[in-house]
Amino acid sequence: xxxxxxxxxxxxxxxxxxxxxxxxxxxxxxxxxxxxxxxxxxxxxxxxxxxxxxxxxxxxxxxxxxxxxxxxxxxxxxxxxxxxxxxxxxxxxxxxxxxxxxxxxxxxxxxxxxxxxxxxxxxxxxxxxxxxxxxxxxxxxxxxxxxxxxxxxxxxxxxxxxxxxxxxxxxxxxxxxxxxxxxxxxxxxxxxxxxxxxxxxxxxxxxxxxxxxxxxxxxxxxxxxxxxxxxxxxxxxxxxxxxxxxxxxxxxxxxxxx
Numbered sequence: 001x002x003x004x005x006x007x008x009x010x011x012x013x014x015x016x017x018x019x020x021x022x023x024x025x026x027x028x029x030x031x032x033x034x035x036x037x038x039x040x041x042x043x044x045x046x047x048x049x050x051x052x053x054x055x056x057x058x059x060x061x062x063x064x065x066x067x068x069x070x071x072x073x074x075x076x077x078x079x080x081x082x083x084x085x086x087x088x089x090x091x092x093x094x095x096x097x098x099x100x101x102x103x104x105x106x107x108x109x110x111x112x113x114x115x116x117x118x119x120x121x122x123x124x125x126x127x128x129x130x131x132x133x134x135x136x137x138x139x140x141x142x143x144x145x146x147x148x149x150x151x152x153x154x155x156x157x158x159x160x161x162x163x164x165x166x167x168x169x170x171x172x173x174x175x176x177x178x179x180x181x182x183x184x185x186x187x188x189x190x191x192x193x194x195x196x197x198x199x200x201x202x203x204x205x206x207x208x209x210x211x212x213x214x215x216x217x218x219x220x221x222x223x224x225x226x227x228x229x230x231x232x233x234x235x236x237x238x239x240x241x242x243x244x245x246x247x248x249x250x251x252x253x254x255x256x257x258x
Contacts, residue, residue, distance in 0.1 A: 005063030008088050010072040011258065016085075019052045024071035026186040026242075027058055027111070028256040029249035033190065034115065035066035036252055039197065041116040045178070046095035049111045049186055050103055055079050057103050059096075061089030070258050079104050093154045101159035102166060102182060109182040111189035119200035120179030126207075129173060130199060132216045133206055137199035138224040140192070145169040149176040171196050187242025 013021055027049040034040055034047070048059040058074040060066070076084045081096045083089070095114075102112050123130050130137055130144060147165040150158050166172050170192055172180040179196050183189030206213050249256055 006088075007064070007068065008073070010070075010088075012072040012085075013258075021071065023049050023051060023110075023186070024058060024074050025257045026246070027074060028069050028071045029246050030111075030113075030186050030190050031060060031066040031069035032249045032252055032256045033245055034113075036248070039115050039117050039193075040066045044092065045115045046092055046099065047111065047113045047115075047189075048095070048099040048103065050109070051076065052110075055103065056084060057099060059091050059099060061087075062092040062095070063089070067253075070256055072258060094152055097154060097156065097158060098162060098180070101162045104159075105163045106166070106168075106182060108184060109189075110184055111186040112180065112182050113189045113193045114174075114178065114180045115193065116178040117197055117200070119197055119204055120173060121177065122204050123200040124173035124178065125176050130196075131203055131213070132218075132221050133213050134199055134202040135216075136195050136202060138216065138221055139195040140171040140199055141221060142224070143170040145172050147172055147174045147177075147180075149174065185239070185242070187239060187245065190245065191241050 012024070016024070027047065030047055043063055043065060046059055048057045050057045056076055056078050058076050060069050061073055061075050064073065073087075073089065075087045075089050075091050077091060077096070077100075078084060079100050081091075081100060083091070098114055099112050102109065124146070129146060130141060132138060132141060145165050145167060147162060150161075166180075166182070170182050173196075174180060179193065179200070181189050181192035181196060183192055
């Protein structure tokens with residue numbers, strides 16, 4: 001029988017580098033924002049962030065609600081799944097499979113977000129996947145791939161297929177499972193998931209109307225990245241939006257940065 005989860009009060013602020021601490025603060029804020037937006041799934045999804053200058057990454061302790069994640073209780077692991085720095089916590093085995101696979105090959109990526117939202121599961125599962133039916137969809141479509149369902153992501157041999165299916169894309173829909181985004185910063189991955197989530201929500205509501213949908217012309221789809229650069233210096237918008245999102249996290253509960 002599994003041992004009951006025990007929440008331990010930790011304080012790592014003066015025990016890690018300043019760069020790692022800032023990554024921990026940003027990642028903990030991301031967890032709190034996901035909880036606030038209703039994108040969580042009890043204790044079962046995961047967001048990771050690479051520790052600068054290493055192949056190690058931070059991820060949530062398996063057993064914590066997203067509202068309980070703090071900068072100090074994030075777990076640092078290496079690509080082999082070994083828990084580092086004496087953390088008392090373990091991580092979700094499926095989280096290890098997915099996140100270690102991506103961090104191992106996408107060295108341009110700091111953050112990987114994988115969530116089981118209703119909207120991303122629905123659109124990942126309907127025939128045809130994400131359609132060019134809204135402005136939000138345009139931010140994901142040029143860099144979107146799909147991954148077939150293989151059950152719970154606990155088999156090591158699924159890693160190579162995850163890596164191949166994601167390729168150099170920044171958005172992925174996992175059939176029957178959910179959504180995933182990556183980014184060169186936590187803010188970029190967060191904003192990419194925000195756009196993907198909104199696109200999926202809008203598509204599902206449009207499908208429920210039963211009426212014909214006005215698709216966006218392909219030449220606009222093809223040009224959206226150029227237009228987005230005018231608005232927020234990059235299609236994900238992470239650099240522009242993240243400071244505002246961080247302020248929101250502090251307003252919700254400044255305890256995340258402990």
